[in-house]
Every structure is written in C-alpha cells, then in structure tokens.
Amino acid sequence: MTDDARLGTTMSRRWLFRAAGVGAAALAAPAVASATPRPAVTPAATPLQLGNVCSSTPLFTDTRFPIGAFWPPPPSASTAANYADMAGAGFTFFVTGNYQLDPQSIDYALGFADQNNLKALVATDPSVKAVGEMFTIDDSHSGPLTISTADARALVQQATARYARHTSFAGFSLYDEPDLLGSRNASLGKATQIVHEMAPSAMAYTNLSYALEVDYAKTLSNFVSQVAPPLISFDYYPLRRDGEATNFFQCWAQVRQAGLASGLPTWTYIQTLSSGLLKEPTAADLAWQVNVSLAYGCKGIQYFTYWTPDPGRGEGFGPALIDLNGTKTVRYGYAQTLNNTWLAPVGKELLPLVSESVVHANESTQTPGTTPFSPDGYLTSVSGTVVVGRFRSPNSAVKDRWVFVANRSNTAAANVTLNTNTSTVHGIGKFDPSKGSYTAQSGSQITVSLPAGGAALYQLSAS
Incomplete structure (x- = not known):
C-alpha cells in the first residue's frame, strides 16, 4: 500500500x-x-x-x-x-x-x-x-x-x-x-x-x-x-x-x-x-x-x-x-x-484585515482547488509563480487594499513583478517588519525577489 x-x-x-x-x-x-x-x-x-x-x-x-x-x-x-x-x-x-x-x-x-x-x-x-x-x-x-x-x-x-x-x-x-x-x-x-x-x-x-x-x-x-x-x-x-x-x-x-x-x-x-x-x-x-x-x-x-x-x-x-x-x-x-x-x-x-481574495499565479499545472490569477481592479498582471492574497479593511469605506505575495516554492527563489491598475491604485508601500511600518515605493510596479518559502506585504493606496 x-x-x-x-x-x-x-x-x-x-x-x-x-x-x-x-x-x-x-x-x-x-x-x-x-x-x-x-x-x-x-x-x-x-x-x-x-x-x-x-x-x-x-x-x-x-x-x-x-x-x-x-x-x-x-x-x-x-x-x-x-x-x-x-x-x-x-x-x-x-x-x-x-x-x-x-x-x-x-x-x-x-x-x-x-x-x-x-x-x-x-x-x-x-x-x-x-x-x-x-x-x-x-x-x-x-x-x-x-x-x-x-x-x-x-x-x-x-x-x-x-x-x-x-x-x-x-x-x-x-x-x-x-x-x-x-x-x-x-x-x-x-x-x-x-x-x-x-x-x-x-x-x-x-x-x-x-x-x-x-x-x-x-x-x-x-x-x-x-x-x-x-x-x-x-x-x-x-x-x-x-x-x-x-x-x-x-x-x-x-x-x-x-x-x-x-x-x-x-x-x-x-x-x-x-x-x-x-x-x-x-x-x-x-x-x-x-x-x-x-x-x-x-x-x-x-x-x-x-x-x-x-x-x-x-x-x-x-x-x-x-x-x-x-x-x-x-x-x-x-x-x-x-x-x-x-x-x-x-x-x-x-490580523485585523479581511481576506478578500487568494489566487495562484503562473503555475505550470494549476493546483487542485485553487483559483488562477486574472486581472482585476488592483493588479493587471503578475510574473513569478506565487500565491497572492488580497485583504481589505474591516471598514468597507476604506478603499486601500493590502497584497500579500508568497513564493509558491519552498525550494527555489522567485523573481516577482506585479503591475498595479493605475486607474485605481495611486501609491504603493512595502511593509518593513523591522519597523512595523510601510516604505513608499516609486512607480506603479512592484518588483521583489522572494527566497524559497518567502513572502512580502504591500499596501495599495486606492481611490
């Protein structure tokens, strides 16, 4: 057996x-x-x-x-x-x-x-x-x-x-x-x-x-x-x-x-x-x-x-x-x-945020039970094989969103690019765990190299 x-x-x-x-x-x-x-x-x-x-x-x-x-x-x-x-x-x-x-x-x-x-x-x-x-x-x-x-x-x-x-x-x-x-x-x-x-x-x-x-x-x-x-x-x-x-x-x-x-x-x-x-x-x-x-x-x-x-x-x-x-x-x-x-x-x-969506991007074979990435009002494209969780504030009036990007692999690094929807997103901040705060990123694109098993968190200022 x-x-x-x-x-x-x-x-x-x-x-x-x-x-x-x-x-x-x-x-x-x-x-x-x-x-x-x-x-x-x-x-x-x-x-x-x-x-x-x-x-x-x-x-x-x-x-x-x-x-x-x-x-x-x-x-x-x-x-x-x-x-x-x-x-x-x-x-x-x-x-x-x-x-x-x-x-x-x-x-x-x-x-x-x-x-x-x-x-x-x-x-x-x-x-x-x-x-x-x-x-x-x-x-x-x-x-x-x-x-x-x-x-x-x-x-x-x-x-x-x-x-x-x-x-x-x-x-x-x-x-x-x-x-x-x-x-x-x-x-x-x-x-x-x-x-x-x-x-x-x-x-x-x-x-x-x-x-x-x-x-x-x-x-x-x-x-x-x-x-x-x-x-x-x-x-x-x-x-x-x-x-x-x-x-x-x-x-x-x-x-x-x-x-x-x-x-x-x-x-x-x-x-x-x-x-x-x-x-x-x-x-x-x-x-x-x-x-x-x-x-x-x-x-x-x-x-x-x-x-x-x-x-x-x-x-x-x-x-x-x-x-x-x-x-x-x-x-x-x-x-x-x-x-x-x-x-x-x-x-x-x-902890206080609400899970809004979770998608798997660029898998060679889609993992059973998962949702593949598709463009939406916040992200237009994703390169790199990653799991992307999007979160919102418990206050539905808040337009900002938080994007958590996790490497799909526990054995290899992933080079990741996420393009934001500029009609909705007008600012990007990357979470710095050592400071407990966000560092402003320039442009409308997120680029990050994630080690095996690694992840990063971003705040999207949206309107």
Missing part, C-alpha cells in the same frame, strides 16, 4: 499519534478520548473575528499575533528556563500536554507561563477531558458514558476555579480532532456553550483534522452551526517525503470559505518534525507553511510540535524544536527567527 493510501489522503495528528490511517470506518466510529491534546489561538478584536467568544478572552485581547506551541515541556522539564525559551522563540501561547495529566502539573506550568507573558489553553485537566472527550452531555442519558448538563457545568466550574488565578489562563481545549462525520458535534456544542457561560473570558477550543473521505465543506458547515466555536482550527501537514500533498490548498480554500461565511477566524498547524511519512522541515519549509497560510487569511499559527514526542509512544517522530533531552535543535533557531522577525510583525499587521 502506498503512503497516500495509508494516509487516506489525511495527515492528522490523530493518525500520527496512533500510527493508523483515517479511513471511512474510523471517521464514522464514535469519538474516543484523544491520545494527545492540542493548542488553539485567536485573532484581534474586531467584530468579524470575535465570533462566539467574549471580547475579554485573553487570546483576543492580546494584541500579538497568536503563535502557539503544541506539546510543551513535560512535567519533568517544567522549569523557568524552558518556558523562557518558549517565549524567547516568539510563542505567545501553548496547549497543555506531554504528560501534564493532573491539575498539579498543569498549575505548575501555568505559573511559569505567567512569568513569561505566555497564554495557556488547558486540554489535559481531568474535568476538561470528561466534558469534552470522555463523556457525552445528554440529560436524557440515552446512550453510554453520558453526563447531565448540570454535571458538565460543575466540572467546568471546578476546572475554571483551579486555574483562573493565573494571568496565563486563556481557556480550554475541549477536543482535538473529533470525528469528521460530526457524532460529537451536539455534545461539543453544549460543552462550548457551558464554558462560555460559566467562564465568559475563557475560550472553548476544538481543532479539526482533514480527510477527502468526507464532504469537507459540509463538515465545516455542520461544525460551525452545531458547535458554535470561537474559531475554525485545523491540522493538515503537506510536507511529505514523496512531495507536497496535492490537496493541501484545496483544504485551505474550503477552510477559508467557511471562515468567511461564518465570520470566524481560521487557524492552522505547521509541521516541525519528520516521521515515517513526513519530511524533516528546513527553514524554508517552515516559512513556506506560514506564508501560504497567511496568504489564505490565517489568523493564528500553531506549531506541531514544540517538544519532541517520546519515542516510547511508537510514532517514530524525529526531533522537533526541542529534542528529548531538552536541547534546542536547529529548527528552534529557524522558528525563533521566523516568529520574531517576520510572523509576529506581519501577522499583527494582517
């Missing part, structure tokens, strides 16, 4: 952590407790992005672009220095996990998060797992392993009371990768509502996987309507040993559309390590995953994983940003540079 067949065209954490394919039978099966927890983050404070979460939620009121770490230091390595390293690499939050399975170890980790201006989503507290994963909330008790709404409220209240004193506490990760046919949606919807009622400033987060075996657009629509989540988060890892996953951009296009239709921010995960099927990412690979996601309107980037998973789990992962001994790998340096010098400043700039 080929790698793609074993994957079932799915590259999800549940598959990876269980070393088993996600086939139709598995998708249809009742959801069970996930083998691992996972992170989540959220965008800036505009009505479009707040979704179903109170505006006091820390991951919304934080003006930084959400950069999350999945699989933090284990309890044996929960030290001030290790959490300072996480913050130093540009991470703004993490999801509890990596054997932080009891309230004491979670509380201890949140103490270090407090000291380092990190936010935390609690996924592994026993009360949280009971409400989100292990039991179904059903007052009729018509099925096995059910709890009442009153019991669920009491459990959420208990969990909130344990961690509310921490400035880092940002909410709960209720479930990582529920089955895509939606058997958990009704219960997750109740759990989400209970969290937002019992702890109005806490986020109730759920992350989805991806699979071609289901109608993914319908899956997303049902999830949004039945769960009422604060955002749409998904994981799908495109960097295979045998090349790029052909349906990666199709997945992103469907997530983007679901986010725009519901007014919810969209988040994703990027891969930091190798496995039997995944390649070990280069610096350009990390940048490429980040930048094409930003072009598609992503409002939160999460890293899978931060700490390297224990080989005793049996998944065969290579080293992540931090190896099993707690030593920084070369990818820690890649992420530190990427996060601090590019993602944090450009992400903050994009």
